[in-house]
Amino acid sequence: MLCSKALFIYDDAENPKVQTVIAFAKNNCINLEQLSIQAFLEQPGRPLDFAEHVIALCTDADLAPLIDQAKSLNFSLGIIPTDSHQTRLREWFLFHGKTDEHIQLAFSTSTKPIDVLRCNDEVALGSIMLGQTPFLDQRSRTYRKRTESTLHRIFYFFVVLWGGLRNLFNIHPFAITLSVGEEYSVKTAITGMVSIENNVHNAAARLINTSISIQDGKVSTLLIAPKSISQYLSFLFKASFNSDKKVTRLPNSMSYVRSNYLRVESNTPLTYYVDSQKREAQSIELELYPEAVHINLPEAYYETQGGQRGGKDTLKLENLPLNEQRLDMIQQRLPLFTNALEDDFKELFVQLRRNAQSSSSFVALMMLSSLIASLGLFLSSSAVIIGAMVLAPLMSPIISLAMGLLRNDHSLMKNAITTIAKGIALALTMAALIALIIPITRVTPEIAGRLHPNLLDLGVAIFSGIAGAYAYARESIMKSMPGVAIAVALVPPLCVAGIGIGWWDWQIISGSALLFTTNLVGIALSASLTFLVLGYAPLVKARRGLALSSALMLAIAIPLTWSFQSIYSVWKVEQKVNAMFMEVHGKTLHIEALQVQVGLKETYLKLEVSSNSEVTYSDLKALKVHLEEQLKTVVRLDVTPRISL
Structure with a gap:
């Protein structure tokens, strides 16, 4: 009508x-x-x-x-x-x-009534933006043209990513008093804010893991409040990759408010934008008037509405910085990593101090795990050795040492080092006693496997240290600690060194001791770095401990690199030899390498050579000449000939 x-x-x-x-x-x-x-x-x-x-x-x-x-x-x-x-x-x-x-x-x-949002007595149709809102600011032509082609989308991505990174170290959270509704008010610090009314398909709306309805009697507000540069970078990339699709979880640097009234106050003037129009004021007051205007709009507009009108306010503010100590910290300078406050890690610190202390339980478990590991090494039983790894308590004081290095806590470092030294002494003693008691001096495969550490072992130690520190920092995944203990295998190389002491074999002692030292230093340094990233100490405070650990790791990396190079050289020879067959004196010789040792002047090869007829001495001489030509080195052969019928 x-x-x-x-x-x-x-x-x-x-x-x-x-x-x-x-x-x-x-x-x-x-x-x-x-x-x-x-x-x-x-x-x-x-x-x-x-x-x-x-x-x-x-x-x-x-x-x-x-x-x-x-x-x-x-x-x-x-x-x-x-x-x-x-x-x-x-x-x-x-x-x-x-x-x-x-x-x-x-x-x-x-006509149908629609809600009207007013910002400081001015109607806002789409959105209000305050502060730095990278990836969410849609005033630019680049944003509006991003859907026209793949090239435009790629160009938009790089433009906004560059803009965000360019201002990376110029981000300064500003203090505000946030009031929601009639009762809730809190002091915090943010870097940006986006309030959304009709513009519900913008990038900011897609970062809210809930549906926004245009006409629901509330205004939705996204508060951007990173506690560190790393958290800001996380937000930057998440916002970039999700600029055209909804996320399932609110990013850590964001908070969300849905209310019909919101007020932002500051001691300094705030520059903000109402539907891209620049404004300035010391306070921003948003008030939504439900069903305030009757207007004829297309039916498609009303069909997009969903959700319930009115209802209680939604406050998802757990990610906002609220502690006064943190507010002072981030307003002075946004740290590289999110710094944990003392209240955040009080329980963890108490636990690490307790783990750094040597107790009767630690001594008992260390002795038992060392005895079990030593017997497993003699038996060459992986299952027994794994059981000893799970039982060993040595990982705990090493994680405590990592925290002590990070926070430059001399008391924690001293207690942790003392406990680790006791554990080492107990393991060496128990293994040496087992070696003296058992009248067998055979190097089993499990013992031999711990005599030549290389860079790969250092990699295992580093990743195990990261996993161990993360498991301690996150109580919910502490059940993963046995897996970390198995992965890094601290006690078995110690027991191999103890067996070497019992046999008085320097080669066994040095090789296994290097493996244990690799594990110890790798775990300590990587765990310290993990605690640093998780925010348990500022970088300035952690420099000395990290520098010491890094120096030790570099020193260890030299022999490990040489060992890895030796393994790589052996592997290359094995690849060449195992793929080789040759025709000699009318016979086809098939070759399999059983053992390879690469030296400076010659390469030792223990081979198995098979043919369909008898292999003679002259055949092997010809084989030796051929191998020397292929490997470009002097070859010493130890050959087992076989006849294949």
Whole structure:
């Protein structure tokens, strides 16, 4: 049903749609009064004596003041876009149809009420932005064109990523007092804020892991508050990769508020943007007026609505920095990693201090695990050795040592080093006693496997240290500690060294001792770095301990690198030899390498050579010459000939 009379306002009399609207009104017997938009906004009261329904042929810029007047003077509003390129009317209010459809809708009497958001007594149609909002600021042409092609999307990604990284070390959270509703108020610090009303498909809305409804009686606000540069980087990449799809979880540097009233106050002027228009004030007051204006909008606009109107306010503010110590810290300079406050790690620190102390339980478990590991080494039983790894308590004081190095805590380091030294002495003693008691001096495969450590063993130690520190820092995954103990295998190399002492074999002692030292230093350094990343000490305080650990690791890396190079050289020879077969004296010789030792002057090969006829001495001499040509070194052969029938 169409209205019987209306006020038609427009500014561009040359626009052909003006005559189309006038003709439509005449054909439908609608009494139409005409006026310019500017004149109407200057004196809206008198024209409204003629009609309480206003038809506006308007631009995006005209929409907010018209809705403001409609709220104040209680008239209904019909909208006709001046052209087809108006972003707000098309994207926010879904005016996608033809002009005839827009005119028909504008004169309809079936208007529906919509919510109106006011920011400091100014109508905000789409969003309000405050501070630094990388990836969320959609005022740029680059953002609007990003969906036109793959090239535009890639260009947008690099532009905004570069913009975020360029300001990386210039981020300064600013202090605010945040008030939500009538009761909740808190002092915090943020780097940016985005409040969303009709613009629910923007990048900010996709970072909220809940559905936003346009007309739900609430305004949704996203608060950006990273506690460190690393957390800001995490937000940066997450926002980038999720700029066009919703996330399942709110990022750690963000908080979310859904309320009909929100106020942000600061001691200094705040620069903010209302629908891309720059404003400045010391306080920002957002108030949503539910169903405040009757306006004719496309049915598609209302079909997108979902969720429940009204209801309780939603406050997801657990990620906001609230502690005064943290607020002071991040306002002075945003740290590289999020610093844990003393209250955050009090329980962990108590546990690590307890683990650094030598107790009767530690001594008992150390002795038992050493005895079991030593017997497992003699038996060459992996299952027995794994059982000893799980039982060994040596990982705990090493993690305590890592925290002591990080925080430069001399008392914690001293206790941890003392406990580790006791554990080492107990393991060496128990293993040496077992070696003296058992009248066998055979190097089993399990013993031999711990005599030649290399860089791969250092890698195992580093990743085990990361896992151990993370497990201690996150109580929920402490059950993973046995797996860490098995992976790093601290006690078996100690027991191999003890067996070497019992046999007085320097080669066994040195090789296994190097493996244990590799594990110890690798775990301590990587655990310290993990605690640093998790924020348990500032980088300035951790420099000395990290420098010492790094120096030790570099010293250990030298023999490990040489050992790894030796293994790599052996592997290359094995690859060449095992893939080799040759024709000699009318026979085909198939070769398999059983043992390879690469020396400086010659390479020792223990081979198995098979043929379908007898292999003679002259055949092997020819094989030796061929191998020396292929390997480009002097070869010493130990050959087992076989006949394949």
